[in-house]
Amino acid sequence: MGEQVTNVGIVGTGVISGTYLDHLAKLPGVDVVAVADLDRSRAAAIADTNDGIRALTPDELYAVDDIQIVVNLTIPAAHAPVHQAAMEAGKHVYGEKPLAVDRAEAEPLLKYATVNNLRIGCAPDTVLGTGTQTARAVIDRGDIGVPHAATASFVTPGHELWHPAPEFYYQPGGGPVLDMGPYYVTSLVTLLGPVRRVTARAGQSKQQRQIHTGPRAGTTFGVEVPTHVTGVLEHESGALTTVVMSFDVWAARLPRIEVHGTEGSLSVPDPNGFDGTVEIATSKQREWTEVPVAGGYAGAGRGVGVADMARALRTGQPHRADGALAYHVLDVLETLVEAAVQDQPLDVASTVTRPAPVPLGASPETA
Structure with a gap:
């Protein structure tokens, strides 16, 4: 049976995006197919040097049908609005930390995801x-x-x-x-x-x-x-x-x-x-x-939480770097x-269950 792949789009092409692109390209079960930025020229520069990745505006990226997970690498003040826009387009989201600027912004995101059967993942996946x-x-x-x-x-x-x-x-x-x-x-x-x-x-x-x-x-x-x-x-x-x-x-x-x-x-x-x-x-x-x-995942890098989340989506299992943990x-x-x-x-008003451990020798595609 061939490898199942979940398509990913990245919003935000700042310094950290290069690290994500490098590591996601090495991970099983995920494929970055598009990048977007308010400055489209920055997205275009990435697309020009990465085969199979196209440059879009954020709104265009949310709207396309071939992306299942939007990876949000914007500045903290934009985390919640980008998450919300992507989920309103039916996308699962994974973002850089923090989940939002504060709890008041973060809590509605979790509620929206639950009601709409969507997943939120969040760094750090270290x-x-x-x-x-x-x-x-x-x-x-x-x-x-x-x-x-x-x-x-x-x-x-x-x-x-x-x-x-x-x-x-x-x-x-x-x-x-x-x-x-x-x-x-x-x-x-x-x-x-x-x-x-x-x-x-x-x-x-x-x-x-x-x-x-x-x-x-x-x-x-x-x-x-x-x-x-x-x-x-x-x-x-x-x-x-x-x-x-x-x-x-x-x-x-x-x-x-x-x-x-x-x-x-x-x-x-x-x-x-x-x-x-x-x-x-x-x-x-x-x-x-x-x-x-x-x-732990051997040789892991930024984005392993995205691959872990993609696997969990395909299997129906919980993902480890999840929104509830990030909120807590x-x-x-x-x-x-x-x-x-x-x-x-x-x-501290919230609580959370510790995520499942990552077994020795595990791969984000299977564990």
């Missing part, structure tokens, strides 16, 4: 790689006992040092919490389960930032969101995670993610990557030891910022 999935396998088989604590940190001096148009990172929908927080909290929920309560503090080191690269180097712009947030996530399991998310740190030696259990500790690789080394130290073996790969992560992150602003602990 948690489907061998890094996070190996860590999950270690936790699930009890190698560190019962997890009771974790730490998670992302710190950088700011994206204006490398991005030629970084303003959106400092507008609503951006900031370190909503920009990089989804990678960390999605990994933490995958490892430890949903979050029920948070507390936090936030700060902002600068009201103005300066672009350092590209044709607009030297240009300054305003900062509209907190740029340093630290807090505690209380998981439904009772585990406590300490988080630090910052655009205000020049250098640090903080671990990305560590999970601590009653019988040992686990070092988890960068959740913004798909692989990396997992290490364990236990009550009997106190030295850090590398853990053999125990799960957004809820946690937004509540974290609100807790900092209000200076009090806050409950």
Whole structure:
């Protein structure tokens, strides 16, 4: 029997689109057939250099019959409108994180998808790689006992040092919490389960930032969101995670993610990557030891969540990087910022079931 293929159209041809195009071309069960952008010349440039891909306007892409999944790679402020337009045209959608700028935008998307029997998928799909999935396998088989604590940190001096148009990172929908927080909290929920309560503090080191690269180097712009947030996530399991998310740190030696259990500790690789080394130290073996790969899609890259979703559509199974998970992560992150602003602990209203693990040796076409 020949391979079943789900056709994909991409809306938004910014920096990240090149990575998606490269990886989707290598994945089984999906085929990118069209790209669209408000600037049609950008879409045309991609179509001119990729056989089998045609350039369209966004409205044209939503309307064509041969596309089943629209991959939304627009800026955060456009995530919800593009998702809605694509679903109104009968398309399943998969988007870059966050699901929407806030819960108020995201919740109607999930309701519309449910009522109309459509699927929503959302990055990050990095948690489907061998890094996070190996860590999950270690936790699930009890190698560190019962997890009771974790730490998670992302710190950088700011994206204006490398991005030629970084303003959106400092507008609503951006900031370190909503920009990089989804990678960390999605990994933490995958490892430890949903979050029920948070507390936090936030700060902002600068009201103005300066672009350092590209044709607009030297240009300054305003900062509209907190740029340093630290807090505690209380998981439904009772585990406590300490988080630090910052655009205000020049250098640090903080671990990305560590999970601590009653019988040992686990070092988890960068959740913004798909692989990396997992290490364990236990009550009997106190030295850090590398853990053999125990799960996850090997060699995965951006877009593996799209392929996982396409397979799930064909088989009727749940997809892993789904809208409910993305909504819970957004809820946690937004509540974290609100807790900092209000200076009090806050409950997280949503919950979610951990997605199915990715077995060792799995392919997004079959697992």
